[in-house]
Amino acid sequence: MKYILLSLLLVSSLFAKLNITVAYPYIKEITHSIAHDRVTITALSRGNWDPHFVVPKPSLVAYLRDSDLLILNGASLEIGWLNPLVKSANNPTIQKNANGYLDLSHYIKLQDIPTSTDRSLGHVHAEGNPHFILDPHNVIKLGKVIMLKLALLDPKNQAYYQKNFANFKAHWQAKLKSYDTKMNKCKGMMVIQYHELFNYFLRRYEINSIDNIEPLAGVSPNPKHTLKLINTIKNNNVKLILQDVYHEHKTANFISKKTGIKVVDLPHDVGAMRGTNSLDKFYDKLTGQVCR
Ligand SMILES: [Zn+2]
The missing domain is CATH 3.40.50.1980 (Nitrogenase molybdenum iron protein domain)
Incomplete structure (x- = not known):
């Protein structure tokens, strides 16, 4: 009986999909391009919302509670809304510095870093401008970071993620070329x-x-x-x-x-x-x- 249970557990873990929660739709899109239907992805906000002020609805906590991975923009873009949700979810897997916590801003060279955080200068983004996704040249970089994280958390699909990332990279290299010409x-x-x-x-x-x-x-x-x-x-x-x-x-x-x-x-x-x-x-x- 014990063995049957154990092997059932093993089999279910082999087929279990990673549960991923992301802060913004663009992160969902990039993650989806690399993982397709081998993971479940939920975005906590909509693309037409103000990214600084997502309403921290209690219903969002449920997604975080069940997540194996949380991917956020970082650089304090979520400072006004995400932390209380993560706290309420009380899921050790996605706490800051845990394996299931990925802050994309750590992989980008931030611009507009303020020399002073004087509040009279407005609500400055203290770590630098968090809106780096507006540069299409950051897309491949972020895709790679996400691919590496997926491969780490879900090694059985590593080759699949790598292959999809290679396609993603080739696609975006061509897109960037056309944007650069157009712009x-x-x-x-x-x-x-x-x-x-x-x-x-x-x-x-x-x-x-x-x-x-x-x-x-x-x-x-x-x-x-x-x-x-x-x-x-x-x-x-x-x-x-x-x-x-x-x-x-x-x-x-x-x-x-x-x-x-x-x-x-x-x-x-x-x-x-x-x-x-x-x-x-x-x-x-x-x-x-x-x-x-
Ligand atoms: Zn801003």
Whole structure:
């Protein structure tokens, strides 16, 4: 009887799927490209939500309780919502520094690292800008990190994950080449954005973001700053206002009306807006909206 039970346990562990919970849809997409249906993946947020302020609904705790792996963006992007959920889930496997905890920001060279964390400068991201997924050149790097983690936690599928990653890498190398060519004609363009959400993308393609609609990170627009922006636009050859999907649009529309420059909506994650429901479509849309 004991042996039967033991072998049943062994067999079920051989066929058990890894249960993965991820913070954002883009992480789900990358993980899915490498693991396909050999794992179960749940994203805790939607692509059209403000990634800084996901509502920490108690229903999300159940996913974390059953997870073998938690993959987060990190660099404090989840600071306002994820920690209490992980705490409530009380699952030792996915605690910080445990094997089932993967912080993607540890594998990226962060930009915009503040020299001061003075709160009067706004709600600055203290470790640096966490919005690194906006640079498509980070996709392969993140895919590799995720592949290595999956192979470690689920060695029986290691070869499968490696093979899928090789395909993923080849696919993205070709995509990056086409984006680099497409974006080349917009080099040097001047834009303004709402929050410093698109910095990694803009720097990659040498587009200059000369100011933000929010006067300080995380601080709502005010009339004085908005008038200053209108003057900045009039005195410089600013081409576009880059608007994210989750902030109010009226300030951008007002500035547009006063200056005649166009507002474009940009996705910040997979599923942020119509026509962005895969990683490919997300970057297709992002590059296409900025550089036509
Ligand atoms: Zn931010």
